[in-house]
Amino acid sequence: MKPILAATKPTSRKTFAGITFARDNILHGVEALLDPLVVVISLWIVAFVYENDLPPHYLIMSLILFSLMFPSTTKISQPISSVIQNTLLAWFVLAGLLMAFGYASEYIYIFPKASITLWLWLTPTLLIAATLGLRMAAPLLIKMQGPMRRAVIAGMNEQGLALAERLQRSHYHPTELQGFFEDRSVDRLNSELHYPILGRIDSMAEYVKEHHINTIYLSLPMASQPRIMKLLDDLKDTTASIYFVPDIFMTDLIQGRVDQVENIPVVSVCETPFTGFDGLLKRTADIAFSLLILILISPVLLVIAIGVKMSSPGPVIFKQRRYGLDGEEILVYKFRSMTVCEDGAKVTQATKNDQRTTKFGAFLRRNSLDELPQFINVLQGRMSVVGPRPHAVSHNEMYRKLIKGYMIRHKVKPGITGWAQVNGLRGETETLDKMKARIDYDIDYLRNWTPKLDMYIIYKTVSVVFTGEKNAY
Structure with missing residues (x-):
């Protein structure tokens, strides 16, 4: 059987964000x-x-x-x-x-x-x-790993095209992609065709047998269950390996993976990266690192406390309510850097030349020294060394209504430093676009967390502290 349509130039595709694939090679x-x-x-x-x-x-x-x-x-x-x-x-x-x-x-x-x-x-x-x-x-x-595998894909949709693009450039799964099977006519397809359409889906089984296809990817909508079951019955007369590519993989998955609950297969759509051993490793590293830092900087903490007390009347430590793990309220510690202690229904972000900030407080904020007491929060289990920075409760309630997926950042403990902060999104977020960018980095951190990423963020944070940060005031 010859292809119905030849290939033309590809268009940009979405990728399978956040899914953990089996490492089977x-x-x-x-x-x-x-x-x-x-x-x-x-x-x-x-x-x-x-x-x-x-x-x-x-x-x-x-x-x-x-x-x-x-x-x-x-x-x-x-x-x-x-x-x-x-x-x-x-x-x-x-x-x-x-x-x-x-x-x-x-x-x-x-x-x-x-x-x-x-x-x-x-x-x-x-x-x-x-x-x-x-x-x-x-x-x-x-x-x-054996000879290159010959593959076909059922369903020329968004996830099918994304899979095809990945297979074409994969260094790990060398695959000779023959093309697609699709029931829709050419004028109903939403993108330019780069891969051959080999026929209708009901002709796939015969094609697979005739052309010795090794692998079949079913990229069909989950709503098409009857058609999928019929196709699986037809394919039982072949020896090809069959994989289902559900359309949920095109959503913004967070730590997506296939798992089991009491021997029932489930797909994780949104999950914290800190489960099982990874959670134990993260907590152990937090405790060890925080203890080490607090021991090393204890003289510095004393000097800063004296400086805060001398700079203006008020407490040395400012306690502010924040959202922590799972959106639960926690108290976060900071050295007081302002003449006021705002923690009510409205909290105004610090701005450049903010009149509320003391001279000593400005120095602390510019060098992130006001956040050092948060290592105590880490030991308490309220925070982590690395994670999304906590926002004031009033800001959380405002932005969760304006930014889709805002609350996902609370799947993990807030951090003293984070992926957004080392990418230039530290300090004031005076526009909605800046806050959206910060949230994008926070979710990217959840999606791609590794111990190495935490160590890199700590390294970059130290570099920022010593070189100064223009957006911190």
């Missing part, structure tokens, strides 16, 4: 394990060089490192310059945090100083070498 699995294994192996090499053994403290450190690094976020499809830059940045952020924690807890003194030095410099070299090696080995790993 060799290359993807090796890529996910690469960074954590290299870091651990590097540590073991150093252990045998200096200890002639693998003592228990090295094994404990190995487990910590593996849990922090897995799964690897390095993508061999990235340009080599990006791979090297991202690898070095992620490593030095992780190493810096480990060193700070090690010195504060004195755990680092268990290891010989020379071994730590060697490990710090050996690891990034091995990481880059391993990633470049995997790039070279990728064709072999793809070949080990």
Whole structure:
């Protein structure tokens, strides 16, 4: 059977935002394990060089490192310059945090100083070498997965076209896409045709048998259940693998994944990233980091408290109601930087040259020092070190009516710093567009959270604090 229509230029498509796909191929699995294994192996090499053994403290450190690094976020499809830059940045952020924690807890003194030095410099070299090696080995790993699979898609709709585009450029699922099966006439399709239409959907089973198709993707509306069941019956006379691509994947999924509830398959549409082990890891990191920071900056806190008290009458700590996890009200601590303590039905955002701000308070706000007491909120379990910044209750009630999806940011604990803040959206949001942009970054954080992303945000926050931020006043 020949295609009814030939291909023309593609149009832009939406992608499957926020869905976690099964990692069912060799290359993807090796890529996910690469960074954590290299870091651990590097540590073991150093252990045998200096200890002639693998003592228990090295094994404990190995487990910590593996849990922090897995799964690897390095993508061999990235340009080599990006791979090297991202690898070095992620490593030095992780190493810096480990060193700070090690010195504060004195755990680092268990290891010989020379071994730590060697490990710090050996690891990034091995990481880059391993990633470049995997790039070279990728064709072999793809070949080990077997011959290229021949595939067809039922349903030339938005999610079907997005899937086709992904398959065409995939480094992990080499697929020879034959085309689409579609019942609608050409003039009813909403986009330019880039892929062949092979026939009507009821002719798919025969085509699959004649052309030895390996994989079928059913990209049909969930409302078409009778037609889907009929098609599945027809396809039982083939040996092709069949995958259903429901149209909910075109929505803005947050931590979307396929799961089971009492052996009943369910699809997560909106979920917090901090479930199970990830939640334990996040909370452990919050406690450890906050304790470390509070110990290190305790003299600074005392000096700031004295400065606040001398700058104007009023309390040292300002407590303001905010929305926390699941939209529940919490009290958030800040060093008082204004002559007033607004926490009522109307809270006015700080603006440039705000008359309410004291001179000392302006210095604190400009350098984010007014937020240091929030590490206490983290220890209390009200906040996290990294997460969407909390807004005043009155602002929440206003913006939830104006911005679709605004409350999704409350699926996680609010943070001292966040993804929006290190992308230039810190301080006053005087327009609705700016607030929408901030919310977009917050939701992007929920969708793509990894321990590495948290470490990168902390690194960028420190950089912003030392270089100054024009929008903080």
